[in-house]
Amino acid sequence: MRAVQITEFGGPEVLQLVDIPIPQPAEGEVLVKVRRAGLNFADTHQRHNQYVEARSLPLVPGVEVAGIREDTGERVVAMCGTGGYAEYATAPEALTVPIPDGVTDEQALASIMQGLTAWHLYMTFGRVAPGESVVVGSAAGGVGSLAVQLGKALGAKVIATASSDEKRALALELGAHAAIDSGPESLTDRIVAANDGQPVDVVFELAGGEVFEASYNALAPLGRLVVYGIASREQNEVRTGKLMRTNRQVIGFWIQPLLDRPEMVGPPLQDLFGRIAREELRVVVGATYPLAQAAEAQRALAERRTSGKLLLDPTA
Template sequence: MRALICEQPNGFENLRLGDMPDPQAGPGEVLIDVAAAGMNFADSLMTAGKYQVKPNPPFVPGLELAGTVAAIGAGVTRLKPGERVMAVVDHGAFAAKAVAKEADTFAIPAGLDFPQAAGFPIAYGTSYGALVWKARLQRGETLLVHGAAGGVGLTAVEIGKALGAHVIATAGGADKCAIAASHGADETIDYKTEDVRERVKALTAGRGADLVYDPVGGEIFEASLRAVAWNARLVVIGFAAGTVQQIPANILLVKNVDVLGFYWGSYRQHAPQMMAQAFQALSGMVAAGQLSPHVSHSLPLGRWREGFETLLGRRSAGKIVLLPEV
């Protein structure tokens, strides 16, 4: 099969297109003909040897995909060949075929095409888990979403709105703010031209946000820490800005603030039953018209370098997906 291959984890620039043996579905697994695969920041970390999961090279990167079940392994009862599915994998999505665990494979919600479904599991799963499981977002609360036009941020805007929150979205540039607004944000803040702390205070009559969803980190986290309400929660999703913030405990104490770390992928190991519940709820939101996955770039696998450069340069909105060459 045709695949994108990492022979040594020394950066995405050194990946190459080549042929790999077709994978086979083992017990509890499904073989999927890949129609599209979602790109994530974690892919760049894995190909550089900086991600928590470190496959033995040579390996195929890629953490999420959508396609059609080609074959099932022993013990698989929920899925059958021919079904349209999306799946999360430890690696292997950037190829014509991939193997996923049955527990990590889900039916594609009606109305989504393969590119939309390919970028659905990680971004929407992350935002649902962060807002529902970890932060327990309540109807009527003010939710501040950073990186709101990005892969996970845009999904947090939609899910937050579906859960009844008042959503303030930050993004870099008027065009990205407009995308966040079109997906449900009640107000937007252009962090390139506006002071996030002052604008949040102005938009909340001085009270501040009840919950902050932050996949950016660095200076934006520090600004939002000073723009939250008493007894607020801040959920740390990642560090797209490239800087891991040092959190001043004195501010947490004075304002009774909770800072919560959230890594969605660990739930696959520790609480897989919660994953199925989450995707059932998310499918319901899709059916209700509350979620509309945004794919800004659909690229053939051969343009993987462009995909990584666009992703890391933060020049995309929503998701970038690769279309494998069979």
């Protein structure tokens, strides 16, 4: 089968199209003929071996796929962990979910990683109550575009940040109360101004570095900063005394451990599928790249030239 494989860590050029054997499912796993594979920003970190979890080589990247389950013929979406950038992938049966009628492969792929992330940002980690103000970073991206809509549906006041006029316009179209430039300079002031001059209750933060500091400084007392990415690769430290004086919270969120708890996957995913089928939630699907263009797809993702959910098509 055709697959994209990494044999050394580095830039996008290490993503090489190769021909390798079809993987064989182990006990408790299923084989999926991939129709679409999802791209995530974390894939770019894995390529450098700079993600939360270290990887070994050779590696076929790609944590999520949509396609046909070989043993049952069902249309499914699955969390495969690795191996998604390929014509076939194996995945744990417990993390392989039938896609209901009324939901496309693309919509299902946006739901299983980005959708679950957005859902848990609100429900589990941010514990957002109706009427609270929420800052959604990278609001035109796969997680951000869903988080803006979920926030509106849950009664939150959503302040979106994005890097261009076009992306900010999309966030407003999706239901954001306000949309501001995501650049770190004077970001605290822009956040507070967008919240009618008041500090905000919750920030969903995925950049790190200066953006983390600016977001933390925009928090109200009892505010929560939920960290779910380090896109800048610049890590931050918070002094405990400052936390105590302000009664603020900094909460770390990595979705991978949640996948071992079925109750944190199945019910939220069914909620998301239901919202999509009822057209209460719009999935923003970005570009779909042929498998051979995985390197270009990751470049576009890393350079923030994209909006919505990016996909690879192994059949192209």
